[in-house]
Amino acid sequence: MREYWTSLASVMGAVAFLQGVLHAVFPAELRAAVARLMGRVTRAFSPYCYFDVTETEGMSTNEIYDAVQLYLSSSAAPAAGARLSLSRPHNASSFTFGLAASDRVFDDFRGAAVTWEHVVAPRQSQGFSWRPLPEEKRRFTLRIRRGDRDKLLPAYLDHILAAAADIRRRSQDRLLYTNARGGAMDARGLPWDPVPFKHPSTFDTLAMDPDHKAAIMADLRDFADGSAFYERTGRAWKRGYLLYGPPGTGKSSMIAAMANYLGYDVYDLELTEVGSNAELRKLLMKTTSKSIIVIEDIDCSVDLTNRAASTLPAPKSRPNIDGSIDQDASAGAARSITLSGLLNFTDGLWSCCGSERIFVFTTNHIEKLDPALLRSGRMDMHIFMSYCSFPALKILLRNYLGLQDSDSDTSVAIMAGLESWIDAAQITPADVSEVLIKNRRNGSKEAMEGLLEVLKERAEKRRRESGPSAAGKEAGDNEEEEEEEEKRALESPKEGKEQGGMDGGKDGQDEETEAKKQL
Ligand SMILES: Nc1ncnc2c1ncn2[C@@H]1O[C@H](COP(=O)(O)OP(=O)(O)OP(=O)(O)O)[C@@H](O)[C@H]1O
Ligand SMILES: [Mg+2]
Structure with missing residues (x-):
């Protein structure tokens, strides 16, 4: 063995010597x-x-x-x-x-x-350089x-x-843009004000039917990965979602979850701050691709019932520096955003400058929207955000109380009670969240019991109120909706409206998914 090492060392020495000679x-x-x-x-x-x-x-x-x-x-x-x-x-x-x-x-x-x-x-060492390399x-x-x-x-x-x-x-941090300056530009000529967007809502925390949620996530993923599809089919690379449902059912949370899921920026478009269709177009042109353009409460922002006529909701009178209101400006300045202006915004040639953009409109009253706005191709998917269902409740219990499915045997009876009362109570996820937050310090069992009490009370109240006098009322009517309606004080007429639903929107989506599959 020793001889082997000695001969190896001498071979290595010879190689090193030869290398030295070659170098020299x-x-x-x-x-x-x-x-x-x-x-x-x-x-x-x-x-x-x-x-x-x-x-x-x-x-x-x-x-x-x-x-x-x-x-x-x-x-x-x-x-x-x-x-x-x-x-x-x-x-x-x-x-x-x-x-x-x-x-x-x-x-x-x-x-x-x-x-x-x-x-x-x-x-290798270099000659003179202005910039150190x-x-x-x-x-x-x-x-x-x-x-x-x-x-x-x-x-x-x-x-x-x-x-x-x-x-x-x-x-990088994503941004939330607003146009709250009423058309004024910043020093760089941009009409949007950005702030860092750090909304914690994700699809994981969103309480809704899991199948429905999975379908929306798949749709978003198809959209984001659909560059080749949109090019091949000659469609503009954009998609519209209409979120509708009572207040507190998670429409805004859904938008934040969408943005977090895709990593898009959000443009929150305040329509009441936009003076004209031309201004609307300018705002659109200044949005970047990979973004979600949101118009919340679209039924309240402008009167979108008449496509031809100019819409004239009372313009916001902005106070002067001394606090007085400029009457001429508030009374005389006719606003000129029209429904067709808005449709062009989402659907016209201008909507295609830039790409990979999602439009999301939200409303509490889908029946107040013009059918033109609901047509497939404009709002590709209609998503109904409903009152809290039992599967959605389980997500909230997991998020707020850390309750897992496997834990449910510890409080089987309460869970069964919650399941049997939740639909009758017609409670929003926002209200469920409030009850759970209020009671969670006392432990999860107490919090669930507290919630069960609230559900029973609500269901009872609804049953009492839906006596013979209330017969014939639509199932979706409830106290909160009425309160909200009063609050918003809407005056737009209801006749002639087509009830848009998730099915209609989904059909459009299904057709497209089918087309994608065929291609
Ligand atoms: N589906 C949900 N999943 C999880 N949390 C929810 C959900 N819906 C509502 N919440 C909770 O309630 C709060 C209010 O909900 P959100 O603002 O998303 O409702 P909304 O439908 O946009 O209401 P509005 O019609 O009044 O704008 C949220 O901050 C969230 O904590
Ligand atoms: Mg909202």
Whole structure:
């Protein structure tokens, strides 16, 4: 054994000696030229071709290098033992992973396998430079089979750039924009005011029927991933959702959940602050893609019952600095937003500037909306946010009391009571949440008992009120709705309205999903 080690050491010594001689005899340039030649010969017979993406291009940074780094860190499979570096960009809410030196990752695109290697080499000393260059030269080398070249380039790089942009957007704080300045522009000429958007509502916390929720999430996902579909079918890449239902059933929470799910910015459009159709168009043009444009309480914002006529709800009289109201301005200034202006906003040619945008309208009174607004293609999906059902209640119990399905045997009787009373009580998720918040300090059993009492009271009250005099009233009428109606003091007539429902909206959606499947 000792002889083996002695001979190995002498071989290594000889190699080192020869290397020393080579280094001494041949200049560095010659050695590099020989290495380059060898590399070229090897590559000429290789079934692969290689592409280098260097970190810097001349003096400027290479955008593709950054994109590749971001993309590889999130989507490709690192080789066994690869080291990923961790970082969190300033102002970002999530971490990003980067590939360490000389590590390899594998990826595939359209059925072709690719390999990326991260190569880090020391930079040779340079002459004078205005800008200090990094001491190392970094690059990604892409290795693909020669036969896959046409299939992969440039489509694979486009895919990487788009994916990297998406990751970048998701890792930054998203924004909520409002147009609350009444058409005034900021210093940069933008009509929207942004604030960081940090709404905690997610589809996980949203209490609604799980199947219904899953259908909405699938629809959103199809939309966000549907670039090729929309291009192929010649449709503008946008989608409209109409959320309707009584107050406190989670319409605004649903919008926040949608934004959090897709990572989109939200534009909260206050229609009463918009003076004209032209202004509306300008606002639309200043929205970015990957955003949700929201008009809440659309029935209250403007009178959208007559497509042809100008709508004239009392314009908001803004107080002057001294507090007085400018009567001329409030009485005389006719507002000129029309239903057709709004339809153009969602459906016309202007709505297609930019892409990947979702329009969401909410209303408590779908029957007050003009059928033109409900037509499929404008509002593709009508989502009814209903009173709290038992499956929705279980989600609230889980969120507020930490109650799991498996825990339910501890309070089987109360759960059974809640299940039997919940529909009759017609209670909103907002009211259930309030009761649970109020009682949760006393423990989950007490909180559930408290809720059961409230449900019974409500159901009893409803039963008493729906005596013979109330017969014939629609099932959806209830105390809260009436209170809300009074509060909003709407004057628009009800005749001639078509009752839009989830089915109508869903049909449109089903057709599209079907079309997608066929394509
Ligand atoms: N479906 C729900 N799931 C979870 N929480 C809900 C739900 N509905 C309402 N809530 C709770 O009630 C509060 C009010 O709900 P939200 O503002 O979303 O109702 P809304 O339907 O938009 O009401 P409005 O018609 O008055 O605008 C929310 O902050 C949330 O805490
Ligand atoms: Mg709301």
